Amino acid sequence: MMQSLRQRYRDEQFQPTWLGVLVNPFFLARLTLWRHMQRFGGSMRGKLLDVGCGSQPYRQLFHGAQYVGLDIDTPTTRARGLADVFYDGLAFPVPDADFECVLCSQVLEHVFTPDDFLSEIYRVMQPGGRLLLTVPFVWDEHEQPYDFARYSSFGLRALLERNGFRVIEQHKLMADASMFFQLAIAYLWKVIPGRSVPRNVLVTLILAAPLSLLGLLASALLPQNPDLFLDQLVLAEKPASA
Numbered sequence: 001m002m003q004s005l006r007q008r009y010r011d012e013q014f015q016p017t018w019l020g021v022l023v024n025p026f027f028l029a030r031l032t033l034w035r036h037m038q039r040f041g042g043s044m045r046g047k048l049l050d051v052g053c054g055s056q057p058y059r060q061l062f063h064g065a066q067y068v069g070l071d072i073d074t075p076t077t078r079a080r081g082l083a084d085v086f087y088d089g090l091a092f093p094v095p096d097a098d099f100e101c102v103l104c105s106q107v108l109e110h111v112f113t114p115d116d117f118l119s120e121i122y123r124v125m126q127p128g129g130r131l132l133l134t135v136p137f138v139w140d141e142h143e144q145p146y147d148f149a150r151y152s153s154f155g156l157r158a159l160l161e162r163n164g165f166r167v168i169e170q171h172k173l174m175a176d177a178s179m180f181f182q183l184a185i186a187y188l189w190k191v192i193p194g195r196s197v198p199r200n201v202l203v204t205l206i207l208a209a210p211l212s213l214l215g216l217l218a219s220a221l222l223p224q225n226p227d228l229f230l231d232q233l234v235l236a237e238k239p240a241s242a
Contacts, residue, residue, distance in 0.1 A: 023201060025189050025208040028182040028215050029230060032173045033105070033134060036233050037061050040132055046100030049124060051092075052107030056082055065101060070094075090116070097126045105134045106231075110146045118163040128240040131165060134233045137172075138179065140186055153232060165236040174230035177222040181215030182230060 021027045041061035048062055053069035054077075070092060071083035078086070087093055102121050111117040121131060135156065141147045151159065157167050174182065185208045192203055 021212050022209050023204055025185050025200070025204045026182070027208070027212045028174065028178050028185075033231065033233075034058075034061075036134075036171065036173065037105070037132075040233075040235060044101045044103070044130065044132060047098065048101045048103060049092075049094070049099045051102060051104040051121060052110075053083055055080065058103070058105065062103070068094075068099070092120050092124055094124050096123055099124050099129060100126055101130045101132070103132050105132075106136060108133065108135045108151070109149050110143060112148050114149065114159060115163060118160065118165070122164050122238055125238045127238055129238045130168075131160075131236045131238070132233070133160075133236065134173075134231055136231050137229055138183065139230065140183075140190070151232075156232065156234060160234065160236050164238065166239055167234060167236045169233075169235040171233045172226055172229035173232060174219075175226050175228065176224045177218035178215035179228065179230045181211045181218065185211050 020030070024030060037058045038061050041058065042064060044062050045064045046066065048065035048067050050056060050059070050067065050069045053071050056067075056069050059067055059069075068085060069083045070085045070087060071077040071080075072089050073086035077083055085093060102125055104121065108114060108117070125131065135151055137150055137152070139150070153170060153172060157170060160167055188207050189203065192207075
């Protein structure tokens with residue numbers, strides 16, 4: 001029973017169902033990202049590179065693509081055994097113009113030299129290829145000490161355009177009152193001591209689940225604020241003439 005609880009807890013971290021509100025303290029953020037990935041996933045066709053793929057949470061949403069997972073080469077990522085290709089943090093070991101599309105979700109903030117990183121993404125994309133990128137804006141430091149940046153919408157667009165990309169769409173995610181509830185949950189998650197599956201589930205049931213539901217209600221009743229948001233998503237392309 002404990003093993004099945006752990007598995008369900010892990011599954012709900014990135015694949016939020018409405019039951020997930022009871023077991024996932026980051027339900028609001030995950031639900032929003034999942035819905036946007038679902039919206040764009042079907043349009044990403046051909047050979048796709050998931051840069052910084054981690055546990056590949058969105059793989060099933062890119063059903064029209066030939067999926068290749070790329071991750072940085074560390075003992076942890078090797079032990080996870082999910083990535084198809086590993087890289088040294090500098091150059092991707094794949095040929096030029098080898099992919100029609102690239103996914104990079106919640107990775108760029110962990111990159112200390114973003115221009116070099118984006119130039120590698122640009123290099124491996126075919127002309128006319130598309131990049132689907134998500135990054136946090138208002139979030140606590142995480143995966144310390146490898147958390148280096150937060151980007152405004154203007155800064156992210158400028159960074160992409162400086163590296164040759166053309167921005168097609170740009171979306172601010174959770175630009176409403178639900179952001180405050182998710183941040184309150186993140187605060188409680190870190191300050192309440194202890195780390196175990198039973199503790200995590202208990203904290204989620206007692207504190208996070210009610211706050212998540214209140215966040216959903218607040219997002220429906222209160223106006224949006226486009227200047228304050230949790231994450232952002234960009235769909236960009238490498239120009240066909242590149």
